[in-house]
Amino acid sequence: MSSSGVTSRSFGLHRASAAKMPGRDAVRVKGWWLAHRFLVLRRLAQLSIFALFLLGPLAGVWVVKGNLSSSVTLGALPLTDPFVLAQTLATRHWPEATALTGAAIVIAFYAFVGGRVFCSWVCPVNVVTDTASWLRRRLRITSGRAPRGGLRYWLLGAVLVASAIAGQAVWESVNPVSITQRALIFGGTLAWGAVAAVFLFDLLVAPRGWCGHLCPVGAAYALIGSKSLLRVSAAHSSRCNDCADCYAVCPEPQVIVLPLKCKDGAGPVITDRECSNCGRCIDVCAPDVFRFTPRFDPRRD
Ligand code: SF4
Numbered sequence: 292m293s294s295s296g297v298t299s300r301s302f303g304l305h306r307a308s309a310a311k312m313p314g315r316d317a318v319r320v321k322g323w324w325l326a327h328r329f330l331v332l333r334r335l336a337q338l339s340i341f342a343l344f345l346l347g348p349l350a351g352v353w354v355v356k357g358n359l360s361s362s363v364t365l366g367a368l369p370l371t372d373p374f375v376l377a378q379t380l381a382t383r384h385w386p387e388a389t390a391l392t393g394a395a396i397v398i399a400f401y402a403f404v405g406g407r408v409f410c411s412w413v414c415p416v417n418v419v420t421d422t423a424s425w426l427r428r429r430l431r432i433t434s435g436r437a438p439r440g441g442l443r444y445w446l447l448g449a450v451l452v453a454s455a456i457a458g459q460a461v462w463e464s465v466n467p468v469s470i471t472q473r474a475l476i477f478g479g480t481l482a483w484g485a486v487a488a489v490f491l492f493d494l495l496v497a498p499r500g501w502c503g504h505l506c507p508v509g510a511a512y513a514l515i516g517s518k519s520l521l522r523v524s525a526a527h528s529s530r531c532n533d534c535a536d537c538y539a540v541c542p543e544p545q546v547i548v549l550p551l552k553c554k555d556g557a558g559p560v561i562t563d564r565e566c567s568n569c570g571r572c573i574d575v576c577a578p579d580v581f582r583f584t585p586r587f588d589p590r591r592d
């Protein structure tokens with residue numbers, strides 16, 4: 292559930308359908324690069340991280356060993372997905388010290404820069420669901436309905452309870468994040484089948500359904516980064532011309548409305564934990580309403 296109480300089912304996706312080709316005005320006014328810079332930078336970040344994981348299996352150059360659930364970089368830097376750690380703890384198994392250190396590093400990083408930065412700048416599933424969303428707009432598919440916003444938090448809790456009962460980290464056998472990474476690196480019909488299932492789910496069944504409403508990994512990162520320093524601000528909201536392009540491209544459009552429209556005394560900063568700091572709203576806005584800013588920046592012109 293959005294902390295604003297405005298859900299994508301009731302508002303954002305309806306508004307989003309109004310903008311069929313979001314970003315077209317931005318390209319005309321600001322030029323191609325400024326209308327795509329954060330999208331390009333995100334894809335470069337996702338590709339670079341993926342390439343680092345690929346170097347070992349394909350070229351024998353082991354800069355990073357492991358996967359997005361648990362890895363060691365240059366033999367010295369452990370990184371552990373906090374949700375994997377939580378599942379392990381739920382099974383009452385005490386993890387190795389490196390796993391605890393790895394989770395502490397990841398939590399500290401995302402708590403500072405924004406929890407769901409993982410979703411938009413690192414996770415490979417984001418490319419799949421963004422593509423499904425883009426195709427929905429291009430094909431003008433309006434069918435389907437997103438599940439309720441808070442469902443992923445219930446799923447997160449259910450996974451922890453199931454892990455405690457089963458005595459193993461149950462999500463890890465079905466986690467699309469690691470399955471997508473496996474599919475991209477090693478291939479395999481089953482892995483690609485899981486990726487296709489997420490794509491078709493978002494395309495035909497539930498708009499922005501997976502990342503926006505179901506994935507418990509995204510839920511865990513949203514909780515970790517709920518007070519993060521780096522945020523997006525609708526600092527120049529007076530310039531807004533109501534084109535609705537930002538709502539159309541935002542994976543969580545419900546987070547924009549209060550800061551942009553100054554409703555309920557809201558400040559300009561998008562503090563909703565579901566915002567993934569993807570920066571796409573900054574890209575596609577022709578009058579440049581949005582910008583990245585520290586969380587405590589109250590400026591609005
Ligand atoms: S919600 Fe889940 S699958 Fe989607 S980008 Fe975030 S971690 Fe990846």
Ligand code: SF4
Binds near residue numbers: 544546571572573
């Ligand atoms: S508000 Fe902007 S930065 Fe946040 S998720 Fe939506 S498009 Fe991305």
